[in-house]
Amino acid sequence: MTHEQIHQRLAQRFGAAILDSKDGIAQPWILVDPQSLDEIARFLRDEHDLAFERSLCISGVDYEGYDAAGKGKHREINQYEENGTVRPVDFTASADLGVVYHLESLAHRHKLALKVRVPRAKPQVASVGAVWPTALWGERETYDMFGIEFLGHPDLRRILLPEDWEGWPLRKDYQMPSRYRDIPLEGLGYSEGFKR
Amino acid sequence: MIQRQTPAPPRAGSGVGLERDDDIARTLKSELLHINMGPQHPSTHGVLRLFITTDGEIVSSAIPYIGYLHRCAEKIAEGNTYHQYVIYTDRMDYLAAMNCNWTYCLAVEALLRAGGMKVEIPEYAEYVRVIIGELNRIASHLIAFGTYGLDLGAMTPFFHALREREVILNIFEQVCGARLMYSYYDVGGVKWDIPDEALEDIKRFCAMFERKLDEYNTLLSENTIFIERAANVGVIDAQTALAFGCTGPVLRAAGVDWDVRRHEPYSIYDRFDWKVCLGRGEKGTLGDCWDRYMVRMREMEQSWRIIVQAVDKLPARGEVMAALPKNLKAPVGELYFRAENPKGELGFYIISDGGAVPFRCKTRSPAFHNLHVLERVAPGLMISDLVATVGSLDLVLGEIDR
Numbered sequence: 280m281t282h283e284q285i286h287q288r289l290a291q292r293f294g295a296a297i298l299d300s301k302d303g304i305a306q307p308w309i310l311v312d313p314q315s316l317d318e319i320a321r322f323l324r325d326e327h328d329l330a331f332e333r334s335l336c337i338s339g340v341d342y343e344g345y346d347a348a349g350k351g352k353h354r355e356i357n358q359y360e361e362n363g364t365v366r367p368v369d370f371t372a373s374a375d376l377g378v379v380y381h382l383e384s385l386a387h388r389h390k391l392a393l394k395v396r397v398p399r400a401k402p403q404v405a406s407v408g409a410v411w412p413t414a415l416w417g418e419r420e421t422y423d424m425f426g427i428e429f430l431g432h433p434d435l436r437r438i439l440l441p442e443d444w445e446g447w448p449l450r451k452d453y454q455m456p457s458r459y460r461d462i463p464l465e466g467l468g469y470s471e472g473f474k475r
Numbered sequence: 476m477i478q479r480q481t482p483a484p485p486r487a488g489s490g491v492g493l494e495r496d497d498d499i500a501r502t503l504k505s506e507l508l509h510i511n512m513g514p515q516h517p518s519t520h521g522v523l524r525l526f527i528t529t530d531g532e533i534v535s536s537a538i539p540y541i542g543y544l545h546r547c548a549e550k551i552a553e554g555n556t557y558h559q560y561v562i563y564t565d566r567m568d569y570l571a572a573m574n575c576n577w578t579y580c581l582a583v584e585a586l587l588r589a590g591g592m593k594v595e596i597p598e599y600a601e602y603v604r605v606i607i608g609e610l611n612r613i614a615s616h617l618i619a620f621g622t623y624g625l626d627l628g629a630m631t632p633f634f635h636a637l638r639e640r641e642v643i644l645n646i647f648e649q650v651c652g653a654r655l656m657y658s659y660y661d662v663g664g665v666k667w668d669i670p671d672e673a674l675e676d677i678k679r680f681c682a683m684f685e686r687k688l689d690e691y692n693t694l695l696s697e698n699t700i701f702i703e704r705a706a707n708v709g710v711i712d713a714q715t716a717l718a719f720g721c722t723g724p725v726l727r728a729a730g731v732d733w734d735v736r737r738h739e740p741y742s743i744y745d746r747f748d749w750k751v752c753l754g755r756g757e758k759g760t761l762g763d764c765w766d767r768y769m770v771r772m773r774e775m776e777q778s779w780r781i782i783v784q785a786v787d788k789l790p791a792r793g794e795v796m797a798a799l800p801k802n803l804k805a806p807v808g809e810l811y812f813r814a815e816n817p818k819g820e821l822g823f824y825i826i827s828d829g830g831a832v833p834f835r836c837k838t839r840s841p842a843f844h845n846l847h848v849l850e851r852v853a854p855g856l857m858i859s860d861l862v863a864t865v866g867s868l869d870l871v872l873g874e875i876d877r
Contacts, residue, residue, distance in 0.1 A: 415847070
């Protein structure tokens with residue numbers, strides 16, 4: 280199936296829950312409503328002409344500072360002044376977090392990038408772990424790094440970081456804590472951000 | 476002094492006061508035992524901790540705890556240019572660093588092409604990439620083969636495997652100066668040409684390696700004790716493998732005909748004559764430990780075939796790098812690219828907003844998902860079979876934790 284056909288199928292069945300779609304680029308994508316993601320996922324897997332039996336990759340994304348015009352604004356984050364002090368960053372709380380699901384069907388040899396966007400203030404997405412068990416760990420990793428909560432996940436714990444770690448490291452506004460338990464993290468060059 | 480109110484229950488096996496077997500079962504206190512296997516345990520292939528609940532010798536659940544080697548690779552990617560990040564991909568799968576470099580470079584090249592940039596990898600460099608990449612696949616599978624023998628109590632195969640791996644590492648040392656962390660591939664090609672001596676060594680290696688494979692098979696694959704330990708153990712069927720995102724030899728051992736090199740050919744893999752190796756369930760059930768082991772053994776033979784053909788067809792020496800701007804900026808766009816690594820499908824999801832560094836660079840690690848399936852297959856295994864199953868997944872913790 281082409282991307283346009285897949286989009287048509289989803290739009291017919293779910294209507295308003297399919298928010299956006301982009302075709303004609305290297306990797307076409309479909310943006311859907313995070314609340315009905317589990318139904319959409321089940322539909323994508325179970326329909327015979329779609330049959331997305333594999334979830335390849337689940338990636339969290341923090342769109343803070345993302346500039347589609349290509350100016351690369353995000354690189355201002357954690358930058359240094361001339362005299363070596365950290366430049367203060369002004370964050371707008373409105374920028375979204377997102378999750379991208381890369382799906383594939385071996386039977387039909389077609390692929391799909393499914394996207395959701397969630398507000399930073401309330402990052403909640405329906406879990407698709409019951410549809411693709413792979414997602415259970417992918418969602419745990421996304422939770423670990425971005426603090427996105429997957430509703431209905433049976434075991435949503437941190438996976439790579441210690442369970443009592445504070446903060447969500449892959450968010451763009453993350454600042455390294457000064458201590459972890461009784462281990463000082465200051466002065467190691469980490470808490471100031473990555474010098475470039 | 477406190478007086479005991481009820482008499483102590485009779486000791487197990489003493490036979491006092493017990494008339495029937497039912498009574499023994501009722502009186503014996505049986506409870507589940509929690510054991511930590513790892514993080515420092517010789518059979519976990521790195522710093523993997525398995526939290527095991529056992530009922531006697533039978534595992535009732537095994538929960539992997541990972542992250543001991545977490546190095547924030549994805550955060551680091553957001554602060555480094557596309558060229559600079561190549562060295563961090565070395566440290567993911569440190570047994571197949573060449574393949575990790577290669578996949579990352581392919582991903583960036585695909586992103587550049589998607590944005591309309593012209594990236595023409597020289598023909599000669601493509602052949603060099605295939606030869607070196609397949610040599611590293613053999614080296615990685617040799618470690619898998621050798622350590623799997625160690626896990627199951629066979630010491631000798633390990634020395635045979637390391638002997639041949641040494642030859643490959645010597646070739647790599649001549650090519651790029653390093654024996655483990657190569658950073659040999661770069662966006663646009665490879666960093667240096669192969670020296671003449673190394674090319675001679677590769678030819679000598681090809682001439683000798685096929686015989687060695689027979690030796691390994693005699694030594695371990697067909698060994699009755701080994702078959703007893705590995706066959707019918709830790710069966711992962713095709714449906715489970717697909718659902719849990721298993722890739723590479725784990726997926727192919729379950730009988731699923733899927734190899735990215737064959738079905739979505741990248742680089743120049745469509746020019747060579749080779750087979751996708753599948754599990755056949757010869758010694759037991761389809762998708763058992765022996766099948767996973769044997770798929771790797773057969774893949775070494777196929778890699779050897781690819782190298783022989785590539786060395787044969789190697790074009791005249793020329794440029795090894797494409798002409799790319801020194802200050803590389805990827806056009807706005809995003810792409811998920813995956814390639815077949817020794818452990819499975821390594822994927823990179825790169826989002827660029829036009830800057831010199833990626834906006835987001837997600838790594839999809841094959842061993843991460845291959846480990847996840849252990850939660851499903853472990854219940855019901857004996858503890859010694861759990862060791863056999865973990866070994867057959869060929870995990871590298873550097874890649875799982877990133």
